[in-house]
Amino acid sequence: MSRTTRVDGHIVVRTDQVPAEPARLVDDFTPALIDVGAHHLCPGCGEPVAMRATLEAVAELDVVRRTIGVFGIGCYTAFSNNLDVEVLQALHGRAPSVATGVKRARPDTIVFTIQGDGDMVNEGLQEVIHSAARGENVTCIMLNNGVFGETGGHMTATTVLGQRTKTSLEGRDPVAHGRPILLATLLAQLDGAAYVARGAVNNAGNVARTKKMLLQALRTQIAGAGFSFVEILTMCPTGWFVETQDAPAYLADNLAAVHTGGVLKDVLGDSDRQEGP
Amino acid sequence: MSRTTRVDGHIVVRTDQVPAEPARLVDDFTPALIDVGAHHLCPGCGEPVAMRATLEAVAELDVVRRTIGVFGIGCYTAFSNNLDVEVLQALHGRAPSVATGVKRARPDTIVFTIQGDGDMVNEGLQEVIHSAARGENVTCIMLNNGVFGETGGHMTATTVLGQRTKTSLEGRDPVAHGRPILLATLLAQLDGAAYVARGAVNNAGNVARTKKMLLQALRTQIAGAGFSFVEILTMCPTGWFVETQDAPAYLADNLAAVHTGGVLKDVLGDSDRQEGP
Amino acid sequence: MTARLMEGSEAIAEAMIAAGGRFFAGYPMTPFTEVLEHMARKLPAVGGVCMNAESEIEAVGMAWGAAATGTPAATGSTGQGLSLMQESLAEITLARLPLVVLNMARAQGDYYQATRGGGHGDYRHLVLAPGDVAEAVELVQRAFHLSVRWRNPVLVMGDYYLAHTARSVTVEPLDYGPRPHLDWALDGSTGGSGQAKLISFLGSAKQRHHVGYDLSDHYAACAADSATMVASVEPIAECLDTDDADVVVVAFGTPATYAKAAVRQLRADGARVGLVRPVTLYPFPTDVVAGAAEGARAVAVYENNQGQMVDDVRLAVLERAPVHFIGGLSLDGSGFGIAPDLDVSVLRHRIEQVLAR
Amino acid sequence: MTARLMEGSEAIAEAMIAAGGRFFAGYPMTPFTEVLEHMARKLPAVGGVCMNAESEIEAVGMAWGAAATGTPAATGSTGQGLSLMQESLAEITLARLPLVVLNMARAQGDYYQATRGGGHGDYRHLVLAPGDVAEAVELVQRAFHLSVRWRNPVLVMGDYYLAHTARSVTVEPLDYGPRPHLDWALDGSTGGSGQAKLISFLGSAKQRHHVGYDLSDHYAACAADSATMVASVEPIAECLDTDDADVVVVAFGTPATYAKAAVRQLRADGARVGLVRPVTLYPFPTDVVAGAAEGARAVAVYENNQGQMVDDVRLAVLERAPVHFIGGLSLDGSGFGIAPDLDVSVLRHRIEQVLAR
Amino acid sequence: MSDGEGADLQNTVLDFYDHRSVERELLVTGIGGQGVQLVAIVLAHAALAEGRTVQVFGSYGGMMRGGNTQSTVIVADGPVEAPPTVSAAWSAILMHPEFSEPTVRCLVPGGVALVNSTVFEGDLGTTAFAVVEIPASALALDLGNALAASMVMAGAYVAVTGLVSLDALQGAARGALPAYRAQHAELNERALLAGYDAAPRLRVPAWSSGLALSP
Amino acid sequence: MSDGEGADLQNTVLDFYDHRSVERELLVTGIGGQGVQLVAIVLAHAALAEGRTVQVFGSYGGMMRGGNTQSTVIVADGPVEAPPTVSAAWSAILMHPEFSEPTVRCLVPGGVALVNSTVFEGDLGTTAFAVVEIPASALALDLGNALAASMVMAGAYVAVTGLVSLDALQGAARGALPAYRAQHAELNERALLAGYDAAPRLRVPAWSSGLALSP
Amino acid sequence: MSRTVLTRGTVVIDTEACKGCDLCIDACPPAVLAMTTHTVNARGYRFPLLFEGCTGCAACSQVCPDFVFQVYKYETPLTVALEGP
Amino acid sequence: MSRTVLTRGTVVIDTEACKGCDLCIDACPPAVLAMTTHTVNARGYRFPLLFEGCTGCAACSQVCPDFVFQVYKYETPLTVALEGP
């Protein structure tokens, strides 16, 4: 069988088969902890990318058999019945309290939440702030696309000024719509918060950095050091009314320009930061 | 009639009559906008003092005939049916949204809320943060005594470490009870917040400073400059299980040591700060 | 104004505006989102305010504040969102404020919540359940009228079908007589008069008159006014062929249009069946249902839920005729409230089974 | 264990612990606060967790999380707080989790909310209403048993009187047979097995089996299980002198103890009156009430509300006897639920009026 | 009414359903983004313009993306009595095979199904109702835009049924475009005509006269 | 029960109320901080120690501060059947005139009211029940602490009624103090005795034997 | 021995409204307020007494939770002779 | 003219799973991915093609929302001769 084939007039490497030459599998299609790769999220959506990074981090830290994911309600909910870690589905906005109940009842578990900006910064803002202030030993993860994706792309409390959404078609205006809440920045102020970081999935470098943040957040929890939080900026081409290929740049120019990336707080510090568990 | 009389063995000035000599009334018993001075709050409670300062500020700015006070639920609710400004009673925690509705429906009114720490930082934390982020043109006032006074002195989200409450009899412990939320500090981070200050009523100087803050907060609203917020530390001897005369010092040593006083943000600035309206 | 093809969601929005509604607040949730989007576009154009509230609880709080200024106000949601509003919906009733609340539900499982009040304590809302877009245009306006007339929240029940069905409708302001003078509405102007107004679910007595809140007086007054309201607001029902019916079907809202088509088919085939469609769910048209059951062999209740209105039907029918529940919760995988059971042949079959008993 | 003088609030706390309750979360509100304070003191001593949650919604969320781990969990509140929990209380039922919920109410206005579900959609809670402290000790433990047996929330209704009445009681763990094996409970251990567990109100089917959530399947399964539960859980009622009664009084909870004293007095004076006290409010003891009404001239319903349980009494009695409502909301100025009407002579007088008809 | 409640609803409601009319049902199905809702609305507007009464129910949007989208159009010569969805329909436009089966099951004898034959393989295996095959996707691609396939089908449907006149259809199609999409007007126009021309004229007429009403 | 639900509640409940007993009601009223709830609890504990059955209902706390506080104590020689509050009572301890009127109205003929005569002016104007005046506040002040007035009344009440023995009362009073308040034990003891000594012995006996049960 | 004190203002004290919390005492800049030691009002609370030297500064009324003070400033300050040592 | 390219890895592409979003294209550091221009999968989406020079870095799989890639690193890098200009 030939190594190459011709498609659309190009000679390309055949990619419908495992390599004939000796080779090592580096990355499989669907991450190990996702059951079924096919999903109904839109083309170019950043949420599956963030899910992958999260689940890879869980797998790498070898806590799979004591991890419980608590899901909010948004497009990412499509993954709540599709994981090979235990999942507890929470109501819209309520995941941090539910995670608190899980962790307090079973302190030996590793508990993370997956919530969107609508879920966490709109409906359930006080849940996450209270949990952080309590120093609750859980990891909350926010997929921030600045819209309610699920309901059709409406403005949320994180939508940045100028961002297009279904309820701010001309871009968010400070007078008519108010201003965005920079959640990670607020949470970092709270003494109970031990790790706070903001990543993004708009390119491979950011995905890698985000995964490091997720690892450190989980390590913070494993160490019992307190509340950990990772905000992940994700593309929502549908809600932003942009082409899928333009979404990463749109994210960089709009969301990330305001919700700036980086590690805002890390009480565990570098000493404990290492790739393996 | 003699100027003096004898009580408990001392010769004291008679104080059961208006002065015989020509004199100017400087301060009347009950502030003009409180209907009935007698109330059922505990001896030494700081809340009536804060109410007085608030209502004096309203009166001084000459907005009495367009002011609406929105009350939360706590001990201070005892004043909601006792004022000579219009009052709308809100549910526990919900005053900022209710105030938003009033102000948006009638932008010509001056709207303030009176809430406690339990009301604002526990039950309704996200209401006030969202309102501030929206830059809602209202003034929210928080009477912060670090306890649910009304229900008997339980720990709230603002209770400082070490503070005695009914649910932290040995003092608030960070591990068991979490850490306090410094609301004014958080709100000052939000772009929509135009004026943020923290005062106290534990001595006359602080009352005077607090009143200046209330005046500037209301001026911020009158100028349409955005959300204004005044947190007022108040004594709750009952909830703190201290003697009334020790409460001001307890406030200074505990609450105020963490929730530090001062003007945190003032976009209007000094230029517009003047005593009269 | 000429007729225009409008989806129910848009027609409801237009009707709110025609009724004078000038404040709306909501949080997205299908199929309530659709109404919210229309309001967000239309209200500012008429000088009104539409708030994209950060949550349902904040939405109802905002509507509460606007209502207190005498501004005709509405809010609403779907399922979960309505549940979150229950505290406010209970207490705003005791605050004696008019408010229109849209429940754009995903099936009919909220009948109890709507008619009994899902919140704490004793209070009642008037509940209107349009069967189609044209009726929604009327009932939404009626809801504004009733709410201000009685200083009481009024619920309008809708669903995905109502929101997504387009009809050619004319939305014109309906005349319900002069709008009452809102002497209770706040605007700040009574401050400093010695008689500053107070709106409170704890009662509106001021301490300068009484000492302390007298909840017991206030609740008694609310109960008396509520009883007057319920006694005065005429229950509405649509009846079809009930006079000589062997089997009377009772159904409300969109599902009733399917039941009606089934009844029509059966009549055409000679079966003596009739239909009562309660339009006001509260007050429930007890007399109409009782009257229709009088000569009937059986009463069949269809609801897209596990059986809720059937209680009210039983309370009306008593022992006049056996009451059969022919409903049940029916939803497709979308969860939006599209119901496989809403199929004329399915309903026809169920009615036939009752006929055959 | 010997008897000890305990207020109801403490006895309820002790009973929760005796029943194995190891997680409690709540937010203060009189008279629920009293229970919360006891739990906060007692639970840590037995290795349990009591959370002073920042709000009622967060409290029920925490309890939800704990319940999902199989930890016997409870929460509760009063009035407003219960209303705020309605979204969660509705959906946790569909998530099939056991949970005990205390409604330490301020009167009896929450009957509808408790028995019909104040939240959205179709779901039912079992509802137990103790008449006094001793019974509360039993029913609270029964609530834990029933909740885990049926994977369904169970409500226990209390009030200010129950919380503040001290009696000498012995709180000993009651035996309801072996605790079911909680194969659904989460602890993380099935992660990576290919069969990781899922607990969700949207259904527990995984995509590796189905594609997409099938809400319609899930709701149908919930409805079927709920029907089985309701059919299996025996309704409980206390009957006093109903056999030959001309007038049967129906009342529940603390007010029933007043009604009972009035019935006793009237019997002692030769009047043929009896009492039915529903102990399970849901399922309602329909047959007991119907049986008691069979020979009676009239049924008189006392509730400290504007008339809610009277619906269920009417549905039970039908046309066997006229049903008179002799209740009404009664509260003193404190608003805590102390009721001037709860006076034996007041109730006696009302029953006499029904006798005289 | 005890309280001067104004408009007398009870009568209003009863009148509304008081006589029966001829109703023509059309089901349009496809997958999201194929223009299903647009076809339905355009046909409804055209019928309205000709004095008919219409009702359109569309299910779309939400949690399960990439799923089917469907619209139920009722056109009547009097008040519409049909509920939002129907279990028996006179006609259908099938844009895609994936979710077409339940729709096909609803079609009544004497009715008609228009099939986008570019994407359908095989036939519907029935003679109970007429099947008209239109290579809509192919025709649309020829016109330069695959998204125009639904407009091709609309043109064809009008040709086959005369539910509305071509004029009315064209007018409605123009009216349905928001201003900022005016550039699509010409493409739509050509698509309608392409469909109209590709279909057998009045093969299954909607109205007994065989002709659409004139406006 | 269909489901092995364990303990059979229905019978439990019925048994519970199955026979009638002699019940003695005591209402204690005063204003917040006067020790009303403490007196009630101490008397109840004493009665319990002597084998009686008791019930205590206390209303206190909350929104309206400085208001009245009241306690209803039932002591019975069998199961208590009375509801938490009663409209007819055999005895009362009135600490303060402010909220005493409704309590006085409940007293039955043959009953007894103990009045803190230091703060009451005039008499209760009745002969239907016995009135015993005890200058409790004055006696307490003599002992050095006005807050001991309620304990004075408790001692007096026991002297007048013999509801419990003085021994049992003293034991209960000791038991009611939390450890960190042990320094109050001696004061309470003296207050009980002062009250006991100031009151007429068994003027209105609670039990037909005239004597408290021995433990 | 006799001293004089400049008294710029005075207060009216609604002793029956006082709840004896002591807050006014520390608040008074010239320290001319002191609580009664034996005398109590009808509700049993001690209340403040005024000595010569009030400045009419209103600090007491501003901190009093029970609105017990009415404060006056004399048009002309009084110079008062104090009796006794 | 003929060139050689060092190819350290390769990918398997599940073209039917692809939704044509293009994200992998920009993500590929050596730019060896390109979308089809005419060919589409059953759902009508264009999908990525692989040219020689893959490094097996897994950037594509890490950014792909639809889990379309399986990435391999060769035990021994291949040096492949390119055809054509």
Ligand SMILES: Cc1ncc(C[n+]2csc(CCOP(=O)(O)OP(=O)(O)O)c2C)c(N)n1
């Ligand atoms: C209480 C409640 N209100 C509203 C909804 C409707 N709803 C479902 S998802 C969603 C928005 C989700 O936004 P986000 O969390 O940002 O997730 P995304 O869809 O953007 O991924 C909303 C409002 C709901 N499910 N529950």
Ligand SMILES: Cc1ncc(C[n+]2csc(CCOP(=O)(O)OP(=O)(O)O)c2C)c(N)n1
């Ligand atoms: C939803 C709700 N939960 C609980 C309560 C009970 N409650 C009344 S006041 C109060 C605490 C008030 O605390 P805060 O606002 O700090 O006021 P303070 O009493 O300290 O002045 C609580 C919990 C309530 N009224 N509503």
Ligand code: SF4
């Ligand atoms: S709407 Fe946005 S967030 Fe939701 S699946 Fe589509 S792209 Fe992703």
Ligand code: SF4
């Ligand atoms: S409890 Fe505290 S806040 Fe409430 S009235 Fe008493 S002192 Fe004031």
Ligand code: SF4
């Ligand atoms: S007015 Fe000033 S100086 Fe005079 S008593 Fe009051 S605080 Fe003291």
Ligand code: SF4
């Ligand atoms: S501050 Fe007021 S209440 Fe307190 S002691 Fe002084 S006068 Fe009395």
Ligand code: SF4
């Ligand atoms: S593995 Fe790296 S080099 Fe190879 S195709 Fe993917 S992104 Fe390009």
Ligand code: SF4
């Ligand atoms: S990133 Fe994935 S889904 Fe997107 S084009 Fe590339 S392979 Fe296809």
Ligand SMILES: [Mg+2]
């Ligand atoms: Mg989002």
Ligand SMILES: [Mg+2]
């Ligand atoms: Mg407080």
